[in-house]
Amino acid sequence: MIICICNNVNSQTIETAVNSGAHSVDHVREATGAAGCCGKCQFKVNRIVQDHIPQEQQESACL
Numbered sequence: 001m002i003i004c005i006c007n008n009v010n011s012q013t014i015e016t017a018v019n020s021g022a023h024s025v026d027h028v029r030e031a032t033g034a035a036g037c038c039g040k041c042q043f044k045v046n047r048i049v050q051d052h053i054p055q056e057q058q059e060s061a062c063l
């Protein structure tokens with residue numbers, strides 16, 4: 001499914017970026033271009049990031 005219409009980035013591409021270490025919207029933007037134009041997709045991008053960050057990374061981010 002296309003998440004970022006501006007830059008034609010789909011959810012699989014974002015998931016792959018997160019799994020490769022892009023653990024924030026900024027990092028996903030750098031890796032894929034998603035959320036790099038109008039920004040309307042940033043909440044969807046963030047949702048995918050939060051859903052795919054490894055659990056131990058989420059816990060350490062709260063400390």
Ligand code: FES
Binds near residue numbers: 003040
């Ligand atoms: S839809 Fe993603 S930057 Fe516009």
